[in-house]
Amino acid sequence: MTLPVKIHNESWIDENTSVDSALMKYYIETIVKQYTPKRVFVIGSVAAGTANQFSDIDFVVEADGFIDVDAVVGAIDIIPYRHISEPMREELQQKGVLVYEKL
Secondary structure: OOOOOOEOOHHHHHHHOOOOHHHHHHHHHHHHHHHOOOEEEEEOHHHHOOOOOOOOEEEEEEOOOOOOOOOOOOOEEEEEHHHOOHHHHHHHHHHOEEEEEOO
């Protein structure tokens, strides 16, 4: 039996993003089921609240195993945490939104 995914900052997803909240939650749940990550963050224009209809969702995924960035299809980018650059790490610390953390 698969337990539902506990999404962090659900009120932020529901209230502050320009992305459909049900779609955002679907992507988070799919990423969690696919990769069993420790943490998942949103960065970029969606996290900053400046996304528009042409924006994709940038997810940073911290997981131990291999992350196939093409396994989840949609208007998203999956960025493995271990591969992010120092400037992106700073953006993650300053502006990233934690949307999932394994308990």
